[in-house]
Amino acid sequence: MAPTAERRTATPRGRAANSKRVRSEQTELNLLSTSTWLFSERGFHGTGIRDIADAAGVAVSAMYYYAASKDELLEEIMKRSLTVLDDAGRAAVADVDGAAERLAMLIGSHVAFHTRNPRAARVTDHEFRALQGPAKQRVVKLRDAYEDLWNQVISAGVAEGVFVDRGATARLALLQMTTGIAHWYNPRGALGPAELWADFATMALALLGANRKGKPVELASLELGSPAVLLERVELSIEPRSKPKGL
Amino acid sequence: MAPTAERRTATPRGRAANSKRVRSEQTELNLLSTSTWLFSERGFHGTGIRDIADAAGVAVSAMYYYAASKDELLEEIMKRSLTVLDDAGRAAVADVDGAAERLAMLIGSHVAFHTRNPRAARVTDHEFRALQGPAKQRVVKLRDAYEDLWNQVISAGVAEGVFVDRGATARLALLQMTTGIAHWYNPRGALGPAELWADFATMALALLGANRKGKPVELASLELGSPAVLLERVELSIEPRSKPKGL
DNA sequence: TTACTTCTCGAACGACCGATCAAATAACTA
DNA sequence: TAGTTATTTGATCGGTCGTTCGAGAAGTAA
Numbered sequence: 093m094a095p096t097a098e099r100r101t102a103t104p105r106g107r108a109a110n111s112k113r114v115r116s117e118q119t120e121l122n123l124l125s126t127s128t129w130l131f132s133e134r135g136f137h138g139t140g141i142r143d144i145a146d147a148a149g150v151a152v153s154a155m156y157y158y159a160a161s162k163d164e165l166l167e168e169i170m171k172r173s174l175t176v177l178d179d180a181g182r183a184a185v186a187d188v189d190g191a192a193e194r195l196a197m198l199i200g201s202h203v204a205f206h207t208r209n210p211r212a213a214r215v216t217d218h219e220f221r222a223l224q225g226p227a228k229q230r231v232v233k234l235r236d237a238y239e240d241l242w243n244q245v246i247s248a249g250v251a252e253g254v255f256v257d258r259g260a261t262a263r264l265a266l267l268q269m270t271t272g273i274a275h276w277y278n279p280r281g282a283l284g285p286a287e288l289w290a291d292f293a294t295m296a297l298a299l300l301g302a303n304r305k306g307k308p309v310e311l312a313s314l315e316l317g318s319p320a321v322l323l324e325r326v327e328l329s330i331e332p333r334s335k336p337k338g339l
Numbered sequence: 340m341a342p343t344a345e346r347r348t349a350t351p352r353g354r355a356a357n358s359k360r361v362r363s364e365q366t367e368l369n370l371l372s373t374s375t376w377l378f379s380e381r382g383f384h385g386t387g388i389r390d391i392a393d394a395a396g397v398a399v400s401a402m403y404y405y406a407a408s409k410d411e412l413l414e415e416i417m418k419r420s421l422t423v424l425d426d427a428g429r430a431a432v433a434d435v436d437g438a439a440e441r442l443a444m445l446i447g448s449h450v451a452f453h454t455r456n457p458r459a460a461r462v463t464d465h466e467f468r469a470l471q472g473p474a475k476q477r478v479v480k481l482r483d484a485y486e487d488l489w490n491q492v493i494s495a496g497v498a499e500g501v502f503v504d505r506g507a508t509a510r511l512a513l514l515q516m517t518t519g520i521a522h523w524y525n526p527r528g529a530l531g532p533a534e535l536w537a538d539f540a541t542m543a544l545a546l547l548g549a550n551r552k553g554k555p556v557e558l559a560s561l562e563l564g565s566p567a568v569l570l571e572r573v574e575l576s577i578e579p580r581s582k583p584k585g586l
Numbered sequence: 587t588t589a590c591t592t593c594t595c596g597a598a599c600g601a602c603c604g605a606t607c608a609a610a611t612a613a614c615t616a
Numbered sequence: 617t618a619g620t621t622a623t624t625t626g627a628t629c630g631g632t633c634g635t636t637c638g639a640g641a642a643g644t645a646a
Contacts, residue, residue, distance in 0.1 A: 111643080116593070135468060137384030141634055151595045153636080162634065218465065221382060261530070261538045264523055265516040272515030283508070291508045298545040358613075363623070388604055398625050400606075409604065 120158050121329055122148050124172075127165045129332040129339075132211035136166055136222040147336040166219060167227045172330055173216040174234040177205050180325040181241050184317075191249030192302050192309045196293040196316055198245050199270060203292050204319065205326040206273040207285040212331045213274035242267060249300065254309070256301035266296055286319040367405050368576055369395050371419075374412045376579040376586075379458035383413055383469040394583040413466060414474045419577055420463040421481040424452050427572040428488050431564075438496030439549050439556045443540040443563055445492050446517060450539055451566065452573040453520040454532040459578045460521035489514060496547065501556070503548035513543055533566040 126148040130139040141162055145152040159165045184201035185194045206213045223231055242263050249255035255262075270292055277288075294311045302309040373395040377386040388409055392399040406412045431448035432441045453460045470478055489510050496502035502509075517539055524535075541558045549556040 115643090119593085133468070135382065135384055137382055138469065140632075142632085152634090153596080154594050156635070157593065221380070222385065258538055258542070261535070262542070264519065265539070265542055268519030268522070269512040269516035272511065272519070275515070276511055288508070291505055292512070295505070295509070295512055295546045298548060299542045301545060366623085387602075389602085399604090400626080401624050403605070404623065 119150065119154075123150070123155060123158055124165065124169060124330040125332040126336045128169050128212050128215055128330055129336055131166065131169070131219060132214045136162075136215075136219040147339040149338045163223065163227060166215070166222060167231060169212060169330060170216045170219070170223070170231045171234060173209065173212045173328060174231065174238060176209075176326060176328050177202070178234065178238045178241065180205060180322070181238060183325055184322060185241075185245060190314075191245070191252050191254040192297060192304075193314050193316065194245050195249060195255075195296060195300070195302075196311065196314055197322075198242065199266075199293045199296050200289045200316070200319065200322045201326065202270050203273060203289045204285050204322040205328075206271060207277050207279065207288060208323060208326050209328045209331040210274040210277050210279065212328055213271070217271055217274065239263070239267065246300065249302070254302055254304065258300075262300055266299065269295075285323060289319060289322075366397065366401070370397070370402060370405055371412070371416060371577040372579040373583045375416050375459050375462055375577055376583055378413065378416070378466060379461045383409075383462075383466045394586040396585045410470065410474060413462070413469060414478060416459060416577060417463045417466070417470070417478045418481060420456065420459045420575060421478065421485060423456075423573060423575050424449070425481065425485040425488065427452060427569070428485060430572055431569055432488075432492060437561075438492070438499050438501040439544060439551075440561050440563065441492050442496060442502075442543060442547070442549075443558065443561055444569075445489065446513075446540045446543050447536045447563070447566065447569045448573065449517050450520060450536045451532050451569040452575075453518060454524050454526065454535060455570060455573050456575045456578040457521040457524050457526065459575055460518070464518055464521065486510070486514065493547065496549070501549055501551060505547075509547055513546065516542075532570060536566060536569075 123144070127139075127144050130143055130147060133139075134143075141155065142152055144165075145155055148155075155165075159168065180201045181198055184197040188194050188197050220228075220231070246255060246263050246266075250257045273288065273292075277283075290311060297309050297311060370391070374386075374391050377390055377394060380386075381390075388402065389399055391412075392402055395402075402412075406415065427448045428445055431444040435441050435444050467475075467478070493502060493510050493513075497504045520535065520539075524530075537558060544556050544558060
């Protein structure tokens with residue numbers, strides 16, 4: 093959807109409640125969020141271009157004003173998701189000292205993202221193989237950067253002697269179990285993001301054998317920020333907050 | 340593919356190397372294993388009926404002699420996978436005492452299945468939403484039975500006071516992190532099933548806070564069977580052991 | 587108003603989808 | 617051998633796929 097930005101002219105002075113630019117941006121978000129819903133529900137290949145258009149309430153051809161292809165729609169969803177996820181993760185560990193503390197914050201950010209944006213997360217996690225060529229490379233780059241952040245946090249802890257060294261296995265296990273949240277989490281269920289954060293941070297610390305001077309690190313003993321701050325940073329504009337109207 | 344079994348006549352006396360029955364069974368396995376490969380590589384909806392036929396080296400119409408529809412192909416793959424997984428899991432914990440031991444065995448069986456049959460596992464894990472109606476119900480039933488086995492093993496440990504109670508979260512986290520193996524495991528990589536078993540069992544015990552009289556349970560202190568026995572039981576005939584020839 | 591840009595539309599394109607069927611072939615039986 | 621059954625085939629069905637295009641509606645600027 094890069095073309096859209098390029099197509100935009102210089103910022104207009106006054107913009108009415110439904111000026112063209114506002115309408116256009118709304119339509120673009122509508123399209124992306126509807127696509128996210130459908131892709132998460134039926135998969136990329138299981139969703140037709142007409143399904144999206146109908147659910148979004150626009151003509152099929154209108155989509156091609158915003159995206160050059162169906163693939164570009166998917167790429168845009170993944171790029172936005174991964175960008176927010178990565179930015180939030182880096183912000184969460186910034187200025188935090190201690191390997192255990194940093195890991196707990198990273199887990200918190202990750203859990204926040206996946207509980208707040210389960211559908212976008214599912215699409216990003218599931219539909220990787222649907223991407224091809226350069227588009228895939230671009231998205232892989234973003235994902236790798238995020239995984240590298242995890243790697244840094246864990247490796248630092250291993251170097252400090254706080255975590256047990258399990259090679260890449262621990263990182264993969266941690267990422268799988270926390271990313272998996274998006275696949276079973278129910279936003280209207282009993283567990284809130286804060287409770288899940290506590291549970292998963294506790295499990296993660298145990299899984300990594302977190303210890304100081306031989307004593308296991310207790311989550312309660314760590315000084316961490318509030319969940320609210322983490323939740324703010326994972327806000328994703330394309331996450332569908334309800335079923336598309338035309339569905 | 341139930342029809343095939345029904346179509347079979349009474350067991351013939353002598354059966355040549357390429358008798359009808361043998362040929363037919365080979366073709367059926369070829370079809371299922373080729374489908375497994377392609378579904379794991381491109382997804383169910385991303386794979387065409389012609390892709391399968393070409394890769395398997397048969398005519399498109401030949402498939403419909405074995406399966407009534409493309410969906411039935413998927414259902415059969417999932418059913419076979421889940422059946423082997425569940426049977427192996429139950430066999431692994433049978434006659435094993437102690438919650439920690441049972442969990443370690445269950446993890447071992449699960450890890451064995453996912454390292455030996457990564458493609459079938461990926462399909463079973465990924466393509467759930469592609470199934471519809473009664474077929475979906477049948478497969479869900481199998482999956483629920485297996486998850487219930489995990490639930491039993493974990494709950495028993497909680498009841499014994501060996502595991503910490505984290506509600507359903509721990510089970511979901513454990514299943515996600517171990518099932519995820521199929522998504523990154525490389526059969527030609529450095530890590531073998533036995534090493535992975537040790538790693539994941541250790542992590543699982545830690546994650547559940549496994550302890551006896553306040554002391555953490557060490558994996559090395561448990562008396563467990565050999566990996567070989569577990570590996571035997573997860574043998575899956577439809578797992579593609581190499582790229583389909585016609586591809 | 588007119589001129590221009592942004593946005594949306596219905597209709598159509600060729601390609602491919604899953605599925606069907608009568609006919610041909612291969613294996614087995616009597 | 618001829619006859620029977622099990623297996624495989626090529627051709628083809630209607631439908632849906634992602635994409636394109638010219639026209640027109642809506643909004644902005646003069």
